[in-house]
Amino acid sequence: MLQNIFFGLSLGAVYSLVAVGFALVFNILKFSNFSHGGVMSFTAYAGYLAYIWIFDGRISGSVMFLAVVLTAAVAGAITAVGIERVGFRRLRRNQAPVIYYFISSITLGILLENIITIFASSNFYSYPVFFSSKNIEILGMSFSVADFVTLLFSAAALAILLFVLYRTKLGLAVRTVSFDVNTASLMGIDADRVVMATFAMSGALGGISGVFLGMNYSLYPQLGQLVVKGFIASVIGGLGNITGAVIGALLLGIVEVALIGMVGSGWMPACVFVIMLVFLLVRPRGIAGVIVQEKA
Amino acid sequence: MTTSSTRGLLQATGLCLAFGGVKAVEDFSFDAKPGEIVGIIGPNGAGKTTVFNLITGVYAPDKGSVVLDGIELTGWRQDAIARQGIGRTFQNIRLFKGLNVLENVMTASDPYAPYNFFSAILALPAKRAADRQAAQKAREYLDLVGLAGMEDARPESLPYGLQRKLELARALAIQPKVILLDEPAAGLNPSEVREFIDLVRRLHERFNFTIVFIEHRMEVVMNLSHKLFVLSFGKLLASGEPEAVRRNPEVIEAYIGEEE
Numbered sequence: 001m002l003q004n005i006f007f008g009l010s011l012g013a014v015y016s017l018v019a020v021g022f023a024l025v026f027n028i029l030k031f032s033n034f035s036h037g038g039v040m041s042f043t044a045y046a047g048y049l050a051y052i053w054i055f056d057g058r059i060s061g062s063v064m065f066l067a068v069v070l071t072a073a074v075a076g077a078i079t080a081v082g083i084e085r086v087g088f089r090r091l092r093r094n095q096a097p098v099i100y101y102f103i104s105s106i107t108l109g110i111l112l113e114n115i116i117t118i119f120a121s122s123n124f125y126s127y128p129v130f131f132s133s134k135n136i137e138i139l140g141m142s143f144s145v146a147d148f149v150t151l152l153f154s155a156a157a158l159a160i161l162l163f164v165l166y167r168t169k170l171g172l173a174v175r176t177v178s179f180d181v182n183t184a185s186l187m188g189i190d191a192d193r194v195v196m197a198t199f200a201m202s203g204a205l206g207g208i209s210g211v212f213l214g215m216n217y218s219l220y221p222q223l224g225q226l227v228v229k230g231f232i233a234s235v236i237g238g239l240g241n242i243t244g245a246v247i248g249a250l251l252l253g254i255v256e257v258a259l260i261g262m263v264g265s266g267w268m269p270a271c272v273f274v275i276m277l278v279f280l281l282v283r284p285r286g287i288a289g290v291i292v293q294e295k296a
Numbered sequence: 297m298t299t300s301s302t303r304g305l306l307q308a309t310g311l312c313l314a315f316g317g318v319k320a321v322e323d324f325s326f327d328a329k330p331g332e333i334v335g336i337i338g339p340n341g342a343g344k345t346t347v348f349n350l351i352t353g354v355y356a357p358d359k360g361s362v363v364l365d366g367i368e369l370t371g372w373r374q375d376a377i378a379r380q381g382i383g384r385t386f387q388n389i390r391l392f393k394g395l396n397v398l399e400n401v402m403t404a405s406d407p408y409a410p411y412n413f414f415s416a417i418l419a420l421p422a423k424r425a426a427d428r429q430a431a432q433k434a435r436e437y438l439d440l441v442g443l444a445g446m447e448d449a450r451p452e453s454l455p456y457g458l459q460r461k462l463e464l465a466r467a468l469a470i471q472p473k474v475i476l477l478d479e480p481a482a483g484l485n486p487s488e489v490r491e492f493i494d495l496v497r498r499l500h501e502r503f504n505f506t507i508v509f510i511e512h513r514m515e516v517v518m519n520l521s522h523k524l525f526v527l528s529f530g531k532l533l534a535s536g537e538p539e540a541v542r543r544n545p546e547v548i549e550a551y552i553g554e555e556e
Contacts (some may be wrong), residue, residue: 097465169402169427176403179392186352187404188378188470 003141004257011156013254014212017239018230019245020158021205026240027178028198031101035087037080038112041201044210044219045116047072048125056128065130065149065283069233072207080203081196083108092195109224116221125209125219144197150212157208158246163199165242174198232276238286247287303365303381304330304473304506311350311360320346322530323360328474328523333500333507335521335538339550343509343530345387348476351379351508352384363475383472385463387479387510391451397462398447399435404469413426438464440502456471457488461495477509481516493519518542526550 018040022252025033055064087104133147135142165171176184177194185191213226227250234240239246252272259268279286306328313321321343328334336344350357353374359369369377383404392400400413403464438444441461446454451462460480467475480496481489493516500507511517524541526533528550534541541547 185374
């Protein structure tokens with residue numbers, strides 16, 4: 001039981017990275033950025049390339065893991081900034097309707113997937129085994145090292161992000177622009193730079209989650225479609241709400257693991273989507289909507 | 297701490313702006329000398345706020361130019377114009393509702409502590425010191441407008457009069473050479489209006505910036521302004537000393553049927 005919850009949390013931790021990367025952009029530009037999936041596939045491959053071309057044979061184990069994750073995070077930041085330039089900046093300049101952003105983001109996501117397919121074909125690749133497959137025994141229960149690292153690393157990445165958002169001037173600028181971009185620029189804030197920084201942060205998270213997804217499911221061009229998990233978590237947690245996204249993602253992880261136990265892995269995804277649908281219809285603000293509402 | 301006023305010379309020349317066929321502003325010129333307090337008045341819909349929007353870069357004028365201290369700002373982006381030293385408040389208060397009072401003021405001081413992604417992540421000591429200094433500065437501005445002790449409050453929970461003051465503190469934080477006040481006394485009760493006039497006077501004495509304001513309440517207009525410009529249907533109707541403008545028959549006619 002406890003083992004399952006732990007496994008669910010570790011799965012949820014990866015989803016939370018996806019969901020927060022997703023929520024960051026939603027927060028500031030108010031649209032669901034599905035190109036995030038493309039970024040995740042892309043960075044997972046970038047991490048893999050760095051592994052076979054640069055790191056292989058030189059380092060291994062957890063050092064290799066860190067190197068691959070950092071490479072993917074940097075690649076993600078650069079890719080996301082590039083996507084903003086190509087796909088969204090012009091739309092922002094023209095104050096285009098939100099639906100344009102949405103379509104542009106889906107297009108860019110599919111485009112990235114296709115580019116990956118051209119170069120990498122649709123074969124499956126896999127990362128090396130970073131961590132020993134031995135389990136840690138605590139109180140008679142065994143936890144896998146990889147799950148442990150996933151949980152810790154995701155928590156650390158989110159902690160850094162929250163620190164930047166709530167304790168630095170850059171974070172203040174991001175929050176300001178997310179409330180009212182016009183007034184923000186009249187106060188001297190360069191909205192372009194703030195949006196760029198937001199995409200960089202979102203992309204870095206996308207990169208980290210890309211590697212974790214790659215570790216769990218191996219690499220294929222459509223890996224990034226798991227962005228849907230982040231989307232579901234965002235809906236459950238309240239779109240654009242960062243804390244909500246994390247809570248939603250952890251819940252999703254636990255629910256998925258529980259559902260696999262109850263209805264099997266075949267029925268699990270269908271059940272998850274039904275839950276999401278219920279949320280959309282009954283509580284579109286998500287669970288965190290209550291908390292935020294009460295604070296205001 | 298009066299400094300000799302050499303900064304804050306604002307010149308707007310021949311501003312024109314049309315929305316479709318509607319000429320919102322037509323060949324409007326005005327100027328404010330360093331340290332001067334200039335009022336822009338006129339009936340509702342005369343284009344007063346549009347003039348502010350032209351100065352601050354919300355709209356680019358179809359024709360005409362805006363020059364601050366000899367630097368032409370026409371066509372610049374809003375944030376660049378703000379950083380050049382033009383601060384403003386809004387007719388319908390536009391505070392950042394998700395941020396607390398202190399953060400609202402700190403947003404505006406942002407350009408003075410340039411943000412850099414990596415230093416933000418690493419939170420370098422120098423960076424943190426700059427952040428603390430920005431918070432300190434913001435507290436000072438809050439103190440000046442009488443909002444000390446309310447740093448953690450949410451702006452929307454403040455009474456209307458205090459929200460106006462908070463907007464003023466935020467405008468101060470960009471260290472403006474020129475400050476534009478858009479109907480700053482709207483919605484204030486008579487005692488708040490008197491208090492507000494005093495506050496603007498105090499700030500003006502202390503910072504010696506140029507003030508351009510739009511206002512309907514004659515008490516504010518006559519008490520504060522050194523010079524008045526009257527706008528009607530987007531055009532300049534009259535300008536000059538406040539008393540002379542008030543007695544101008546054309547101006548009186550434009551206001552007939554208008555409240556105050």
